Amino acid sequence: MIYREAGQFKTSYPADRAIFPIVQDRYFVAAIALAAFVAVPLLASEYWLVTIMLPFLVLSLAAIGLNILTGYAGLLSLGTGGFMACGAFAAYKLSTAFPELHIIGVFALSGVITAGVGVVFGIPSLRIKGFYLAVATLASQFFLVWLFNKLPWFTNYSPSGVISAPPRALFGDVFVTGSSATPEAKYLFALTAVCVLALLAKNMVRGNIGRKWMAIRDMDIAAEIIGIPMLRTKLLAFAISSFYIGVAGAMWAFIYTSSVEALAFGIERSFQVLFIIIIGGLGSILGSFLGAAFIVLLPILLSNAPQLIGLQIPVDMVTHLEFMIFGALIILFLIVEPHGLARLWSIAKEKLRLWPFPH
Amino acid sequence: MEFLQAVFVDPFVSIYEYPLFFIEVLIGGLLTGVMYSLVALGFVLIFKASGVFNFAQGAMVLFAALTLVGLMEYGLPLWAALIITVGIMVLLALVIERVVLRPLVNQEHIILFMATIGITFFLDGFGQMIWGSDVKLLDVGIPQDPIEIKGVLINKFDIWAAVIAGMLVMLLAVFFQRTRVGRALRAVADDHQAAMSVGIPLKTIWAIVWSVAGIVGLVAGIIWGSKLGVQFSLALIALKALPVLILGGFTSVPGAIIGGLIIGAGEKVAEVFWGSAFGGAIEDWFAYMLALVFLVFRPQGLFGEKIIERV
Amino acid sequence: MAERRFGEVILAVQDISLSFGGVKALTSVSFEIREHEIRAIIGPNGAGKSSMLNVINGFYHPQEGSITYKGVTRSRMHPHHAASHGIARTFQNIALFRGMSTLDNIMTGRVHKMKANVLMQALYWPARREEVENREFVEHIIDFLEIQAIRKTPVGRLPYGMQKRVELGRALAAEPDLLLLDEPMAGMNLEEKEDMCRFVLDVTEEFGTTIALIEHDMGVVMDISDRVVVLDYGEKLADGVPAEVREDQAVVDAYLGVAHD
Numbered sequence: 001m002i003y004r005e006a007g008q009f010k011t012s013y014p015a016d017r018a019i020f021p022i023v024q025d026r027y028f029v030a031a032i033a034l035a036a037f038v039a040v041p042l043l044a045s046e047y048w049l050v051t052i053m054l055p056f057l058v059l060s061l062a063a064i065g066l067n068i069l070t071g072y073a074g075l076l077s078l079g080t081g082g083f084m085a086c087g088a089f090a091a092y093k094l095s096t097a098f099p100e101l102h103i104i105g106v107f108a109l110s111g112v113i114t115a116g117v118g119v120v121f122g123i124p125s126l127r128i129k130g131f132y133l134a135v136a137t138l139a140s141q142f143f144l145v146w147l148f149n150k151l152p153w154f155t156n157y158s159p160s161g162v163i164s165a166p167p168r169a170l171f172g173d174v175f176v177t178g179s180s181a182t183p184e185a186k187y188l189f190a191l192t193a194v195c196v197l198a199l200l201a202k203n204m205v206r207g208n209i210g211r212k213w214m215a216i217r218d219m220d221i222a223a224e225i226i227g228i229p230m231l232r233t234k235l236l237a238f239a240i241s242s243f244y245i246g247v248a249g250a251m252w253a254f255i256y257t258s259s260v261e262a263l264a265f266g267i268e269r270s271f272q273v274l275f276i277i278i279i280g281g282l283g284s285i286l287g288s289f290l291g292a293a294f295i296v297l298l299p300i301l302l303s304n305a306p307q308l309i310g311l312q313i314p315v316d317m318v319t320h321l322e323f324m325i326f327g328a329l330i331i332l333f334l335i336v337e338p339h340g341l342a343r344l345w346s347i348a349k350e351k352l353r354l355w356p357f358p359h
Numbered sequence: 360m361e362f363l364q365a366v367f368v369d370p371f372v373s374i375y376e377y378p379l380f381f382i383e384v385l386i387g388g389l390l391t392g393v394m395y396s397l398v399a400l401g402f403v404l405i406f407k408a409s410g411v412f413n414f415a416q417g418a419m420v421l422f423a424a425l426t427l428v429g430l431m432e433y434g435l436p437l438w439a440a441l442i443i444t445v446g447i448m449v450l451l452a453l454v455i456e457r458v459v460l461r462p463l464v465n466q467e468h469i470i471l472f473m474a475t476i477g478i479t480f481f482l483d484g485f486g487q488m489i490w491g492s493d494v495k496l497l498d499v500g501i502p503q504d505p506i507e508i509k510g511v512l513i514n515k516f517d518i519w520a521a522v523i524a525g526m527l528v529m530l531l532a533v534f535f536q537r538t539r540v541g542r543a544l545r546a547v548a549d550d551h552q553a554a555m556s557v558g559i560p561l562k563t564i565w566a567i568v569w570s571v572a573g574i575v576g577l578v579a580g581i582i583w584g585s586k587l588g589v590q591f592s593l594a595l596i597a598l599k600a601l602p603v604l605i606l607g608g609f610t611s612v613p614g615a616i617i618g619g620l621i622i623g624a625g626e627k628v629a630e631v632f633w634g635s636a637f638g639g640a641i642e643d644w645f646a647y648m649l650a651l652v653f654l655v656f657r658p659q660g661l662f663g664e665k666i667i668e669r670v
Numbered sequence: 671m672a673e674r675r676f677g678e679v680i681l682a683v684q685d686i687s688l689s690f691g692g693v694k695a696l697t698s699v700s701f702e703i704r705e706h707e708i709r710a711i712i713g714p715n716g717a718g719k720s721s722m723l724n725v726i727n728g729f730y731h732p733q734e735g736s737i738t739y740k741g742v743t744r745s746r747m748h749p750h751h752a753a754s755h756g757i758a759r760t761f762q763n764i765a766l767f768r769g770m771s772t773l774d775n776i777m778t779g780r781v782h783k784m785k786a787n788v789l790m791q792a793l794y795w796p797a798r799r800e801e802v803e804n805r806e807f808v809e810h811i812i813d814f815l816e817i818q819a820i821r822k823t824p825v826g827r828l829p830y831g832m833q834k835r836v837e838l839g840r841a842l843a844a845e846p847d848l849l850l851l852d853e854p855m856a857g858m859n860l861e862e863k864e865d866m867c868r869f870v871l872d873v874t875e876e877f878g879t880t881i882a883l884i885e886h887d888m889g890v891v892m893d894i895s896d897r898v899v900v901l902d903y904g905e906k907l908a909d910g911v912p913a914e915v916r917e918d919q920a921v922v923d924a925y926l927g928v929a930h931d
Binding site: 074076123124128130131132134135138139141142143145146149150151187222267271274278315318319320321322323324325326327328329330331334335 | 397400458462463466468469470472473474476477478479480481482483484485487488492517593598599600604605609637638639641643646647648650651654655658
C-alpha cells in the first residue's frame, strides 16, 4: 500500500532520467545510506567489518568493473584477477616510491595504470569476440600474476614475496590502510570510495557511452553501421572496467588484507567476480552489490549453518560443498533468471507496486 | 644487454651445442602436446555438434579420473572400474543434457558458456566430495621406464600415450565417417535446424556427443593421471587446452591435434631454453600469450574457416 | 501530395562490381540518387539489392567502381564515415539492440550529435544539457512515429511491426541526408504497410530526407517512389519513373520468370 507511484508525474526529462525516479525509492536509499554510514560502524563487531563488510565492498567494486566490460559491453573477461593484481602492485610501487603521494592519489593512479594495461590486453577484442576473447583474457590473467611473482622489482626485492601494505592516512593521523588502521576507519573510507565510484559508473551506463556499450553488446554489426566507433568504444570499456578493477585490487591489498601478494589474485578470483555478476545480474550496477553480498555471505552461512543444527562437517567438505553450490546456482540463475538478483529485486518491486490489488 | 643476449644468443648457442638435448626436450614437449590435444579433442567434439563451448571438459577429465581411481581403490579390477566409469560418464552426459542444455536451448552462446563454468565448479566439488581431495596414484600398467633411441632418451610412457591418443583419434574418425550416428552428428554440426527438419533427434545427438566427450575425457584422465597422479590440478592443466583451440580452430579435429603439438612443444622448448632469461616458470603463460598473438593475426585459427559477416 | 522539387545528385554509384569468392553479387551497376527523391531499388530475390545498400554505406567493399557522395568520389565508403556524413539505414532482418528500451535504441541514433566525453558523463551534470537536448529531439521522433506508449519497453518484447518502426526511428534520429531502407515493409500486414508508407512519405515531406528503399511489394513501390532502378542477377535491368519501368519488357520477363537463353 505504501509503495505507490500514482500521482508522481515527471515534468522534465532530467526527472525522468533520475536514478531513483520514485519518491519511496529515494527514502529507501536514504535509509540504507544512513544505516551503512552510521549504524554499521557503530554497531558492527570488528569481525563483521573486517571479514564481511570489507571484502563485500572491494568485491562489489571489482564486480562493477567487470560488469561494465561483460554485462554492458558484452566482452567476456576471465582476467579480472590479473588486473586486480596490477592495481595492487601499482599502488604498492607508487606508495613506496612516492611516500608523499596522498592515498587517494595512489588509488586513482593505480586505477589509471591498470586501465592502460587493460587497453593493451583489450586490443585483440577488435578482431575477436566471445569465447576467443575469454581465452585471450586468460593470457592477461596468467601473465600478470606471473610477472608480479617473478620480478623482484615489484615487491621491492622482498625475499618472501609477501609484503605488508604501507600505512597511509586520509588526513592528519586517521589511518585508512595497513594493519594499524582501525576497522571503522577502513570501512568508512572503503564505503565512501565505493559509493562515489558506483555513482560515477551508474552515470556512465545511463548516458551516451552506456548506450554505445550496450549497442555493441546487443548487435555489434548494427552498432558499427550506425556509426559507433568499434575500437574506441571497446577499448574505452576495457579502460574504464580495468580502472575499477585496478582500484578494487589496490583496496583489496591496502584495506582488506593489508598485504600485497600476487597469489591472492589467481584465476579463482577471476571466477569469483564473474560469478558475482552472473548471480547479481549482468548489466546492473545494483546487481554487482547484491551478487557480492551473496558470494561473501554464502560460505559463512555454509560453514556455520551445520553447527547451528548440530552437524559437524569437516572443513574440506565445506569447501567442496561450496564449489557444488556455486556451480549449481550459476546454472540455476542462467536458466531461471539470466538477469540475476537485480532482476528478481525489480520484479519484487513491481509486485509491491500493485500489492495488494493485483488488477 | 645481458638480457638481450640471454634471449637472442644464448638459447641458440645451447641448442647448437647440445642438439640431442634439444631433440629430447622437443619430443618431451610434443608428447605433452598429445595430452593437451586429447583434452582439446573433447572441446571440439562438443563445439562441433552443439555450438557449446564446454569449459567443463577439464572438470570432466578430473571427474573421470577420480571415479576410476576411486573405484579401483575399492578393490575393483581395472576392467570393471573402466566399464563402470564409462557408464557414469554416459549418465553424466544424459544429466547435463537434461538439466542444463535442454532448458537453455536457443540461448545465446555466451550464456551456455557460462553455464558450463557452473558445471565445472559443480563437478570439481562433487568429484572431490565423493572421492576425496588427496593426490591418488593411478596405475593402469603403462610402463614408465625410459628407453634410448639413437642417443635420445624417451620415456616409454610418453610413447604409449601417443599411441593410445592416435588410436582414439582413428576410432573417432571411423565413428564419424562410417556410422549412421556419425553422419547425423556431422549433419547437426553443419546446421541444427536443417538437421532437425530431416528428423535427426537433436537431444539424442547431444547426449551421444557429450558421452563421447566424457569418454575422451576419461582417456585423457587416465594418461594425465598416470603421469602426474590424480589431483585437482588436472582440472587446471585442462585450461591449457584453451589456447590449443585458439591455434587449431574450434571446429577442427586435426587442428586440435596440431595445435596441441605446437603448444606442447613450444612451451617446453621456451621454458627450457628461454625460461631462465625471464626468471623461469614461463610455462604458466607461454601458451596463452602465443594464442593471443596468434589471434591478432589469424582470428579463425589454423584450420577454421573465415567468417563472412552479413546483415 | 505536394509536388517535391528534386535537387542535385546526392549520391551516384559508377560501375560497381562486387563478388564474394567467385560469386558475383553486382556487375557494373551505375545509378544516381537526387536530393529529396524516393528512389526504389527492386528486383527478384538474389538480385543484389541488399548488397547494393551495403556497398553504399560501406559495409561491403566493391572490387570495382566508385561512389560519389556529396560531390566526393571514392572507390569505397567506410561505415563510420557514411554514418557520420549523413547516411542512415534500416535492415532487412531487424537489427535493433534487443536488450535496450525503445527510447535508448532511438537515442543511439544520436551518437554523432553527442560530444560530451566519458568524464563529463560520469560526473552527470556537465553532460546533462546535451543529454536533455537530444532527448527532446528523440521525443519528436517518438511523437512522429506514434510510439509514445512503448518508450520504455525493451524492444525484444515488441511485435514485429513495431520493431520495424523503432528501427526507422533510430535511423531518423541521426537526421540523415540519405536514408536507406532495406525492405521496410517485409512481413507486414496491410494496415502496418499503410502506416509505414505514410511514415516514409511524411519523412521526405517534413524533413526533406532523400530515401533509397528496397521493396518487394510492387504496388507499394509504384505508389510511393519517384524513380525506380531494377536489378536482376546483379546487373541493372532498367531505370526510370515507375510508369516506364512497369512497361519495360526486360523487367516483366525478370519478374514473370521467362527463361534466360
